[in-house]
Amino acid sequence: MSSSALTHHHHDLLIIGAGGAGLRAAVAAREKGISVAVISKVPVLRSHTVAAQGGINAALGNRMPDDWRWHMYDTIRGSDWLGDQDAIALMCERAPEAIVELEHMGMPFTRDESGHIYQRAYGGQSTQFGNGGLAYRACAVADRTGHSLLYTLQAQALRQQVDIYTEYVAIDLIFSDENQCCGVLAWQLETGDLHLFHAHHTILATGGFGQVYASTTASNICTGDGGGMCLRAGIPLQDMEFVQFHPTSLYGTGILVTEGARGEGGTLLNSLGERFMERYAPSAMELASRDVISRAIMQEILAGRGCGAKKDHVLLDVRHLPQDTLTNKLPTVNQIATTFARIDTRKTPIPVLPAVHYTMGGIPTTKESLVVGNERIIPGLMAIGEAACTSVHGANRLGCNALLELVVFGKLAGDYAALHTPKGQSHPTLSAHNLEPILARFEDARASKGSMRPALLRKNLQAIMQTHASIFRSAELLEEGQKKLRELWNLTESELHVADNSLIWNNELVEALELDNLMRQATATLHCAAIRTESRGAHWREDHPTRNDARWLAHSLCFVDDSGNTRHTTRPVRMETEGTRFPPEERAY
Numbered sequence: 001m002s003s004s005a006l007t008h009h010h011h012d013l014l015i016i017g018a019g020g021a022g023l024r025a026a027v028a029a030r031e032k033g034i035s036v037a038v039i040s041k042v043p044v045l046r047s048h049t050v051a052a053q054g055g056i057n058a059a060l061g062n063r064m065p066d067d068w069r070w071h072m073y074d075t076i077r078g079s080d081w082l083g084d085q086d087a088i089a090l091m092c093e094r095a096p097e098a099i100v101e102l103e104h105m106g107m108p109f110t111r112d113e114s115g116h117i118y119q120r121a122y123g124g125q126s127t128q129f130g131n132g133g134l135a136y137r138a139c140a141v142a143d144r145t146g147h148s149l150l151y152t153l154q155a156q157a158l159r160q161q162v163d164i165y166t167e168y169v170a171i172d173l174i175f176s177d178e179n180q181c182c183g184v185l186a187w188q189l190e191t192g193d194l195h196l197f198h199a200h201h202t203i204l205a206t207g208g209f210g211q212v213y214a215s216t217t218a219s220n221i222c223t224g225d226g227g228g229m230c231l232r233a234g235i236p237l238q239d240m241e242f243v244q245f246h247p248t249s250l251y252g253t254g255i256l257v258t259e260g261a262r263g264e265g266g267t268l269l270n271s272l273g274e275r276f277m278e279r280y281a282p283s284a285m286e287l288a289s290r291d292v293i294s295r296a297i298m299q300e301i302l303a304g305r306g307c308g309a310k311k312d313h314v315l316l317d318v319r320h321l322p323q324d325t326l327t328n329k330l331p332t333v334n335q336i337a338t339t340f341a342r343i344d345t346r347k348t349p350i351p352v353l354p355a356v357h358y359t360m361g362g363i364p365t366t367k368e369s370l371v372v373g374n375e376r377i378i379p380g381l382m383a384i385g386e387a388a389c390t391s392v393h394g395a396n397r398l399g400c401n402a403l404l405e406l407v408v409f410g411k412l413a414g415d416y417a418a419l420h421t422p423k424g425q426s427h428p429t430l431s432a433h434n435l436e437p438i439l440a441r442f443e444d445a446r447a448s449k450g451s452m453r454p455a456l457l458r459k460n461l462q463a464i465m466q467t468h469a470s471i472f473r474s475a476e477l478l479e480e481g482q483k484k485l486r487e488l489w490n491l492t493e494s495e496l497h498v499a500d501n502s503l504i505w506n507n508e509l510v511e512a513l514e515l516d517n518l519m520r521q522a523t524a525t526l527h528c529a530a531i532r533t534e535s536r537g538a539h540w541r542e543d544h545p546t547r548n549d550a551r552w553l554a555h556s557l558c559f560v561d562d563s564g565n566t567r568h569t570t571r572p573v574r575m576e577t578e579g580t581r582f583p584p585e586e587r588a589y
Contacts, residue, residue, distance in 0.1 A: 065127070208224060208359035244290055247293040266317060
């Protein structure tokens with residue numbers, strides 16, 4: 001297909017991804033009066049934000065005294081001191097304002113007896129800089145908070161007349177000869193047409209890459225498309241070794257069972273009926289950070305104290321909770337347990353097991369969400385949400401900070417784009433050589449006639465990552481995983497087979513494009529995990545079980561070229577922010 005056959009669109013701001021981050025940016029930018037286009041490969045309300053359950057953090061102090069600085073400290077401690085403190089301070093300070101904005105947009109937060117926004121306890125969060133008791137900081141809409149957030153923001157986007165293009169697959173970013181990002185080439189599934197979206201600013205809000213693993217709470221669309229596009233453009237990804245396992249997915253399904261169940265008082269039991277978290281986090285118990293609990297569960301299983309016939313899971317017990325709590329604050333937990341496990345939560349504990357939930361690594365940005373590549377800001381390109389590595393989560397994300405990141409940095413990015421959009425300036429002229437390599441890659445994927453379908457190759461990739469880059473890692477496991485992934489990369493190059501060469505609703509071609517994104521990010525994850533010879537947050541090396549601040553208090557940066565070759569470097573963690581600094585200390589719960 002030639003570049004002359006493209007359909008052209010011109011906007012001030014282009015946002016790729018219609019989840020919570022993308023829609024919040026779109027609403028903010030439209031409120032400032034610039035033209036905004038949002039493209040998404042799925043209908044808006046199928047974006048992965050809809051799956052978030054537990055809540056969104058903010059130091060409102062509705063249930064007990066709270067302070068955004070305590071929230072900041074908890075986030076830094078949760079990150080195992082790998083989070084950038086200036087960005088964390090910005091997020092936590094803006095959190096109460098963000099909640100009020102959502103409330104004014106119509107988000108129906110659950111209320112307490114006095115009519116204030118209800119707040120529940122969540123893992124790894126405390127008061128008085130870790131010296132007080134539990135912090136009740138997570139604002140919630142029962143256990144459907146992400147669902148409510150996405151519906152609220154979609155309504156606001158429609159109200160602001162944002163141009164939304166659904167079922168468009170972003171193929172690759174477009175850059176001018178001056179290396180300015182000028183938009184994206186996208187494929188419309190319904191018609192088969194290719195569209196070139198021109199924009200002064202492009203925001204990547206494409207979500208994480210959890211689908212590189214076999215057992216994950218991430219939906220099938222979470223293929224790291226923004227990260228893949230950046231790697232193909234020569235932009236490195238940051239902290240890719242840090243992959244969060246959520247402690248409680250429903251055994252045998254990978255369906256998320258919200259941390260809110262533990263926040264409301266649910267307990268974890270082994271086959272002996274013990275609340276085993278007493279051994280691993282005697283103060284916080286079931287509300288320790290997610291990495292600590294996930295490792296504890298696996299240690300119980302490895303010690304032979306797992307549950308069931310195969311002794312390969314543990315139990316989440318909510319039987320003792322009041323019926324009102326189960327009905328009004330945890331309705332989704334009840335529904336999931338009843339529908340998929342066929343149990344009554346009032347009589348039977350829920351079987352659970354850790355599953356990949358969140359990818360802390362992603363596209364490196366400044367605290368203003370500007371993308372950084374080769375130690376310089378990439379003109380015209382921004383990233384927000386799980387696609388980005390700002391880095392407010394560092395080595396481990398606290399529960400309910402994900403939705404907060406979406407709305408705080410989404411608004412900031414939309415405001416920034418509006419403020420820096422040139423008035424009346426035309427879009428840069430693009431030459432054929434800016435487009436032809438991208439068109440050629442698309443046509444090559446479409447014409448692939450090897451012997452292996454994309455779905456099978458993805459399944460093989462997921463098996464490699466599940467085995468070799470899981471909760472517990474070692475040099476031997478990682479080296480073997482890198483070798484297997486290299487073999488799979490070579491096999492993909494020679495044997496990829498796309499049976500359908502049409503352009504209309506060609507789901508297999510979509511899978512082939514997603515596979516390239518997944519392969520690159522899996523390669524970066526294994527490479528960075530092998531190089532980081534310490535244990536920090538979600539990255540646990542059995543052969544290097546301690547944190548090494550002298551060597552590894554630094555962000556990893558990884559480049560992956562078109563042949564799967566990698567290059568690794570590091571960047572300092574930003575430890576300074578105005579008036580507040582938390583130096584590294586021992587992390588305990």
